[in-house]
Amino acid sequence: MNQEGFLNVTESTIAGSNPALPRVFFTQKYGWAVPVLLGVGLLLAIVSSLCVGAYPISPGRAVRLLLYLVWPFHSSAGSQFNLKELTVMRIIRSPRVLLASLAGMGLGISGTALQGMMRNPLVGPDIIGVTSGAAFGGVVAISLELSPVWLITLAFCGGLLAMVCTFSLAKLARSSANSMILILAGIFIGAFFLALVGLVEYYGNIFRIRDWIIGSFVGADWTKVMTIAIPTLLGGAVLMALRWRMNLLSLNDLDAKSLGVNVSVLRWTIIALVSLIVSAQVAVSGIVAWVGLVVPHCARMLVGPDHRRLLPTAGLLGALFVLGLDDLTRSIVHGGLPVGTLTAVVGTPIVCFLLWKSQGKGWGHE
Amino acid sequence: MSNTAVEFHDLGHAYKPGHWVFQSYNAEVARGSIFALLGPNGCGKTTLLKALLGALKPTAGKVVMDGRSAFVPQLFQVTFDYSVLDMVLMGRARQVGLFSQPSVEDEEAAMASLERFGIAHFARHPFHELSGGERQLVIFARALVSEAEILILDEPTSALDLKNQIVVLDWITRLSHRDGLTVLFTTHHPHHALAVADNALLMLGGSKYASGPASDVLSEENLHALYGVDLKLLPFEHKGQLHETLVPVLPYASRARKEPQLPLS
Numbered sequence: 001m002n003q004e005g006f007l008n009v010t011e012s013t014i015a016g017s018n019p020a021l022p023r024v025f026f027t028q029k030y031g032w033a034v035p036v037l038l039g040v041g042l043l044l045a046i047v048s049s050l051c052v053g054a055y056p057i058s059p060g061r062a063v064r065l066l067l068y069l070v071w072p073f074h075s076s077a078g079s080q081f082n083l084k085e086l087t088v089m090r091i092i093r094s095p096r097v098l099l100a101s102l103a104g105m106g107l108g109i110s111g112t113a114l115q116g117m118m119r120n121p122l123v124g125p126d127i128i129g130v131t132s133g134a135a136f137g138g139v140v141a142i143s144l145e146l147s148p149v150w151l152i153t154l155a156f157c158g159g160l161l162a163m164v165c166t167f168s169l170a171k172l173a174r175s176s177a178n179s180m181i182l183i184l185a186g187i188f189i190g191a192f193f194l195a196l197v198g199l200v201e202y203y204g205n206i207f208r209i210r211d212w213i214i215g216s217f218v219g220a221d222w223t224k225v226m227t228i229a230i231p232t233l234l235g236g237a238v239l240m241a242l243r244w245r246m247n248l249l250s251l252n253d254l255d256a257k258s259l260g261v262n263v264s265v266l267r268w269t270i271i272a273l274v275s276l277i278v279s280a281q282v283a284v285s286g287i288v289a290w291v292g293l294v295v296p297h298c299a300r301m302l303v304g305p306d307h308r309r310l311l312p313t314a315g316l317l318g319a320l321f322v323l324g325l326d327d328l329t330r331s332i333v334h335g336g337l338p339v340g341t342l343t344a345v346v347g348t349p350i351v352c353f354l355l356w357k358s359q360g361k362g363w364g365h366e
Numbered sequence: 367m368s369n370t371a372v373e374f375h376d377l378g379h380a381y382k383p384g385h386w387v388f389q390s391y392n393a394e395v396a397r398g399s400i401f402a403l404l405g406p407n408g409c410g411k412t413t414l415l416k417a418l419l420g421a422l423k424p425t426a427g428k429v430v431m432d433g434r435s436a437f438v439p440q441l442f443q444v445t446f447d448y449s450v451l452d453m454v455l456m457g458r459a460r461q462v463g464l465f466s467q468p469s470v471e472d473e474e475a476a477m478a479s480l481e482r483f484g485i486a487h488f489a490r491h492p493f494h495e496l497s498g499g500e501r502q503l504v505i506f507a508r509a510l511v512s513e514a515e516i517l518i519l520d521e522p523t524s525a526l527d528l529k530n531q532i533v534v535l536d537w538i539t540r541l542s543h544r545d546g547l548t549v550l551f552t553t554h555h556p557h558h559a560l561a562v563a564d565n566a567l568l569m570l571g572g573s574k575y576a577s578g579p580a581s582d583v584l585s586e587e588n589l590h591a592l593y594g595v596d597l598k599l600l601p602f603e604h605k606g607q608l609h610e611t612l613v614p615v616l617p618y619a620s621r622a623r624k625e626p627q628l629p630l631s
Contacts, residue, residue, distance in 0.1 A: 120445065244465070244467045249446065250445060257421050258437030259457065304447070
């Protein structure tokens, strides 16, 4: 007891406490070093990726070529390069590398935002149906031979519609906050939209859809880069600004509201931004599965759950993951294998490992 | 600023038309006082708290909250393994702009709040790994850093062992008496309400309720009407002051208990 007659609250008065027991987060101390290192790693990976392919280019030459393409007026360096390597770099590799990086970045950010917002580490854009919805919007645009702007608009509408359907279905079951019901609703809605994609493919007689459904960066060009870059960078910037608010959304609704958070407005803003980013990715490269589920877990292991560090880390890690796998497809089968196959093949064991490692902690409870 | 921090008039809520959880409830909570809400399971305590917090629109009546409120939920679980400092920092949500991140000043305020509760040494530790009592203190620290004037607690001692129950009740008293916070809490323990609350409201079902000073409202008759069991008020003296506590009367045990045997000399 102290002078005022109150109990002194110290370690010894709190039953069950053992100051030696709780581990200090490694990530609390060195958290920002990880995204910085990943940023440097991504730049190096981009340069390395420009060297990979059927036509070999050395890293030094790749950097000089890149500088020349970015700023062709600064010297007479253009005469050093032959037409073949300029064509390879400008038409084939640069757009593909940028497309893969932006797609991975968008999926990493979207998956992290969804998992935080829904308080559920089992959620990803492809799990809750947003990817399938965007795919449906996309195939409708392709079958009607619409412009890229309409392609992304319809993909966005499809993605948003799927997300609304998933939430509504979970709410109809009076369990919009229940992890398993939300995932089940997402699986049903995703399956429904994939069936619609099949119908459009069958009746629309579209044969180029197969690669698109599995996810591939074959046929990357600068129009596709611009199509994905604008929504991903704009949407990503707003999500980055809101990243601390995602910590608050990951509490339960009543708690978040009592802290002064407008939960529904913030949640729907994030849903709209995620739909925009995922739709842009699906519109240019099809369904690249598992990235939005796996990458946030790996990023969380590196920097902890605080979204201030987690979101940028997941974006950079997603870009590295997808870029690395696309490099693998280009170096092994010269781009013939859809990258979506590899993300699933690599992603599934990673999720299984994480499930085993965590012993299911934090996967099922609210 | 008026002397009343929370008031509700003719408050009622029905999840289905005509099926009132509670109806025509009136109460005023004085600023800086402790107010206890008691009632059996399903009587609508949490519904009433939600109505006070603005998370639920009541079917009838109105709620006036004069001051910033903070909520301390019953069982605090988070999906992700945030650090204690991250958890307390979340209390600054009203002070941090929508598109901004918490500043160094916000972190310092969070650390100061943790120090206030004597748990600053846990700042970098995972919240998940703390005991129930420690978690409750972290949530108190979060409420304090939010600059709240009204604390609303949903069964703050329900999942705690005896020692931590006393620590939490002690802090409730301290926050009210020393910091001038208005505290409103629900509880299943009438003796907790009697120990710390200035006023109490017993939710007797429908439009029936009893409200007033805790020592008057928490009578043996009212508690029998509320829970359908017998409790005895026992007076005791501590540091020259007269206090009362409640003990249950167990129907079978009181009949079957043998006369205490005197030890053989």
